[in-house]
Amino acid sequence: MEPQVRLRQIIFFFLLVLTVLEHSSSARILSISKPDRHDIAASARWLVSQNSWGVLSTLSIEHEGAPFGNVVSYSDGLPEKGNGIPYFYLTILDPTTRNALKDSRASFAISESPIGTCKRDPMDPTCSKLTLTGKLLQVDEGSKEEEVAKEALFTKHPEMMDWPKEHDFRFFKLEIINIFLINWYGGAKSITVDEYLRYKAIKVASSFL
Amino acid sequence: MEPQVRLRQIIFFFLLVLTVLEHSSSARILSISKPDRHDIAASARWLVSQNSWGVLSTLSIEHEGAPFGNVVSYSDGLPEKGNGIPYFYLTILDPTTRNALKDSRASFAISESPIGTCKRDPMDPTCSKLTLTGKLLQVDEGSKEEEVAKEALFTKHPEMMDWPKEHDFRFFKLEIINIFLINWYGGAKSITVDEYLRYKAIKVASSFL
Numbered sequence: 001m002e003p004q005v006r007l008r009q010i011i012f013f014f015l016l017v018l019t020v021l022e023h024s025s026s027a028r029i030l031s032i033s034k035p036d037r038h039d040i041a042a043s044a045r046w047l048v049s050q051n052s053w054g055v056l057s058t059l060s061i062e063h064e065g066a067p068f069g070n071v072v073s074y075s076d077g078l079p080e081k082g083n084g085i086p087y088f089y090l091t092i093l094d095p096t097t098r099n100a101l102k103d104s105r106a107s108f109a110i111s112e113s114p115i116g117t118c119k120r121d122p123m124d125p126t127c128s129k130l131t132l133t134g135k136l137l138q139v140d141e142g143s144k145e146e147e148v149a150k151e152a153l154f155t156k157h158p159e160m161m162d163w164p165k166e167h168d169f170r171f172f173k174l175e176i177i178n179i180f181l182i183n184w185y186g187g188a189k190s191i192t193v194d195e196y197l198r199y200k201a202i203k204v205a206s207s208f209l
Numbered sequence: 210m211e212p213q214v215r216l217r218q219i220i221f222f223f224l225l226v227l228t229v230l231e232h233s234s235s236a237r238i239l240s241i242s243k244p245d246r247h248d249i250a251a252s253a254r255w256l257v258s259q260n261s262w263g264v265l266s267t268l269s270i271e272h273e274g275a276p277f278g279n280v281v282s283y284s285d286g287l288p289e290k291g292n293g294i295p296y297f298y299l300t301i302l303d304p305t306t307r308n309a310l311k312d313s314r315a316s317f318a319i320s321e322s323p324i325g326t327c328k329r330d331p332m333d334p335t336c337s338k339l340t341l342t343g344k345l346l347q348v349d350e351g352s353k354e355e356e357v358a359k360e361a362l363f364t365k366h367p368e369m370m371d372w373p374k375e376h377d378f379r380f381f382k383l384e385i386i387n388i389f390l391i392n393w394y395g396g397a398k399s400i401t402v403d404e405y406l407r408y409k410a411i412k413v414a415s416s417f418l
Contacts, residue, residue, distance in 0.1 A: 052331065053320065053332065054264070055263075055266070055318045057264070057276035057277070057278040057316070057318075058276055059274075059275075059276055060316075063314075063342050063386070063387060065268075066314040066342055067266035067267055067268055067276035067277070067278070067314065067316050068316050068342060068389075069264050069265075069276075069278050070340060070389075071318055071319070071320040071322075071331065071332070071338035071340075073330055073331050073332035093396065095389070105273075105274070105275040106276060107266070107269075107275060107276050107277050107278045108278070109266075109279060110280070111262065111280040113262060113280075113323065114322065121368040121369070122261065122262035122282050123280070123281055123282035123366070123369075124368060129279070129280035133269065133272050133275055133277060157330050157332070159330040160330070160332075177272070178271075180279075187302065
């Protein structure tokens with residue numbers, strides 16, 4: 001083989017390895033780039049659709065009403081069909097579930113940081129963050145919405161399908177009352193729940209799964 | 210130049226690029242590997258020392274006592290000298306700060322996910338998570354502890370030094386009352402605040418900064 005040809009082959013191979021490594025290093029391939037920061041609804045929906053986990057806070061029964069944040073996985077819907085509502089798959093063994101069944105007041109916080117698009121400190125206002133405040137409600141068993149929640153969660157988090165049945169996992173949703181979004185300097189952005197929910201479906205590439 | 214030599218140089222160059230890329234893709238170089246899961250105190254302290262952000266939950270004044278989670282940066286101390294206490298640099302413009310000054314009950318939740326060592330879903334019990342519940346208190350101005358908090362935060366988050374002085378940033382700490390740790394199957398692990406705080410200082414390599 002000609003040395004020049006071999007050289008080209010080696011360069012090609014390394015470029016291939018570089019590409020694979022770059023993509024595997026981020027949690028997912030970002031097919032939807034970060035929206036313009038002036039489009040508040042798009043920014044909020046993008047954060048929700050691109051993330052896969054956050055912190056769900058409820059009022060603690062065990063600790064006399066103290067706020068109890070808990071790391072959980074979630075999903076707002078199937079790729080290309082996200083509805084902006086965070087669905088959860090929670091077991092009654094989890095204090096968060098027991099708290100919510102007693103007092104549904106809750107909030108769900110996510111950061112842009114895990115998406116991999118933040119260039120500065122996670123608390124710098126250019127690194128977006130979102131807190132949805134509302135009610136953590138169990139989705140009615142056997143309802144159409146339970147099917148939506150199940151499909152949303154099991155496609156984004158396929159491991160959930162194997163979680164132990166005897167742990168009494170149930171589908172929950174956050175009924176959103178207030179939206180707190182910071183996606184630039186100047187404090188929290190103004191956005192109503194209606195503006196947020198009516199935002200056109202976010203197209204999340206299948207590579208997201 | 211000999212083709213063989215040129216070939217070796219190209220291979221060396223690509224390996225160098227690969228190495229740089231691999232290291233830059235993870236948030237930091239992990240010098241302290243994940244502790245044995247049976248060492249509960251080590252696991253909790255490792256999570257706190259290796260992470261740089263989490264969700265701080267307080268009781269919302271605006272939303273009638275609902276739990277309000279907020280993404281924040283934190284630090285528990287200088288490398289090799291972390292004390293396990295999460296310190297925060299919060300402005301009075303932030304609802305979390307105003308909530309805490311009215312009712313100090315709070316919790317702080319972090320995940321192993323951002324560290325990059327989770328092999329499964331962020332909610333799988335093998336992907337550790339920690340919630341510290343307690344009181345979010347302002348560190349006394351001019352005190353020795355304020356110096357500790359300042360050094361801890363400004364070394365781990367150097368950008369904080371440039372945050373606008375007119376925003377009235379103050380140093381806060383979480384006085385821990387309860388520890389909720391999941392680092393394996395079988396539910397939350399039992400660990401007292403004393404066991405957690407007395408754990409020997411975690412040595413975090415300077416590469417962490």
